[in-house]
Amino acid sequence: MFDAKSDPSMDEARCPVHAAPDHPKVKPAKVGILLANLGTPDNYDYWSMRRYLNEFLSDKRVIDYSPWIWQPLLQLVILTKRPFSSGEAYKSIWNEEQGESPLMTITKDQTAKIKATMEAEYGNQVMVDFCMRYGNPSTKSKVREMVEAGCTKILFFPLYPHYAGATSATACDQFFRALMEEKWQPLTRTVEPYFEHPMYIEALAQSIERAYEKIENRPDVLVCSYHGVPKRYLMEGDPYHCQCQKTTRLLKERLGWDDSEIITTFQSRFGPEEWLKPYTVEEVARLAETGKKKIAVCAPAFSADCIETLEEINEEIHESFEEAGGEEFTYIPCLNDDDAHIAALSQVIRENLGGWV
Structure with a gap:
């Protein structure tokens, strides 16, 4: 193993000690901290909204009716009309300057602050990023990036204070599905709800x-x-x-x-x-x-x-x-990237990293 805590050069992949010369290079082991939120359409036009709503409303954790009943209704009725009304709602709040929804902007800001906090404490031992349950960036793509970066452990943190099958559970479902596709599956932990922290x-x-x-x-x-x-x-x-x-x-x-x-x-x-x-x-x-x-x-x-x-x-x-x-x-706005909120989320992360860093 390599100590990647403070030396940027230690991020480089290399052959493990005592390995044969033709052994595949391995990156120093890191701990991934993957934040997850609900998701957002890529835009508020009809097709962007339809793709997003189709993924969201096809999730059986969200709508648990029989697909034989639900899918014809969804595809033939709901998704022909709702993308228009939902698109208008998103348009009214859209961050036009950055070309994204407020949820995306805020999640990026939260991630940047948490990343700065974690790297100040743990250096290169950790990698902090975020994913969305629906839409982009997908959970699968971010798990892949973390594994490729050398994360042999991943702490998965659904950003929902309270547990619900339609929020925390489906986020974890998607995370576990992504892990199923990894050749070298990292050790994982999921963060429990923090509603009473x-x-x-x-x-x-x-x-x-x-x-x-x-x-x-x-x-x-x-x-x-x-x-x-x-x-x-x-x-x-x-x-x-x-x-x-x-x-x-x-x-x-x-x-x-x-x-x-x-x-x-x-x-x-x-x-x-x-x-x-x-x-x-x-x-x-x-x-x-x-x-x-x-x-x-x-x-x-x-x-x-x-x-x-x-x-x-x-x-x-x-x-x-x-x-x-x-x-x-x-x-009264949500806590968003308020400093006290970032401090609370960072503390929850510390408590869940015990023994890993």
């Missing part, structure tokens, strides 16, 4: 305190809006609902607030069946109708702002609140 809760609390300091009239209620899943998933054993509730409770305790000042809701329903309740879009209207005219909304289940926060919360949910008589609506 003290540094994550602290980062959330700080972001809310900063936002409240800037609001002239204190909101009557803070709505913690989490991405929804069908209620059936909870009944089948998915822990997501309970983990979301715990995050809200821990946040409330850290802020020192009363129960009446903070609530948990769920957004982004899809399809006809019942999802986790209360639904954010309905609950904000109810709040307005019952006299809560000033609210703030945050999205603790998202590590980065995306279509569900920038478009759905800031537009659809905001509109529902105002139409019901609400007067002051404040969206």
Whole structure:
């Protein structure tokens, strides 16, 4: 083995000591840290949206109906119409300067900061990169790059604070599928959900305190809006609902607030069946109708702002609140590349690298 901690020249591939002269050259062993997020279309035109939505909505972790029923509906009905409406939604938030979605921009920024933190501590022993479950850069391509770079161990980190089959599990599924294609399969670890990690809760609390300091009239209620899943998933054993509730409770305790000042809701329903309740879009209207005219909304289940926060919360949910008589609506951005968030994610990584570096 080679010590690649601080000498850049140690990145060079070479024959192992005592090996025959014709032995294939081997790069010094590294630990890969692969961050993973949901994904993004390459653009907001019809075909880019259709490719992305087809991959996303064909995932049985996301839509678990029988393919004999679901695929004809998806291919013949949903994917003929939805790419247009989804494309318009993406267009409204698109980062035109960099030609990418905000999720891509933010994930790149997060990765750059985490990479700088890890390399400052571990030097060339680590390689930090990111992938997307759907779209590009693919999980498969990034696993391949890490193996080619000499990563004999990979820490896979889905950037979801809470576990859900439709998020963390499907990201891990794709990671394991990529590993199946490797001749020399690296040792691997996956990072468990960090929804109750003290540094994550602290980062959330700080972001809310900063936002409240800037609001002239204190909101009557803070709505913690989490991405929804069908209620059936909870009944089948998915822990997501309970983990979301715990995050809200821990946040409330850290802020020192009363129960009446903070609530948990769920957004982004899809399809006809019942999802986790209360639904954010309905609950904000109810709040307005019952006299809560000033609210703030945050999205603790998202590590980065995306279509569900920038478009759905800031537009659809905001509109529902105002139409019901609400007067002051404040969206508190996700933690994104905030320093406290990067510190929390970096600490989670350190804890999971134990014995590897």
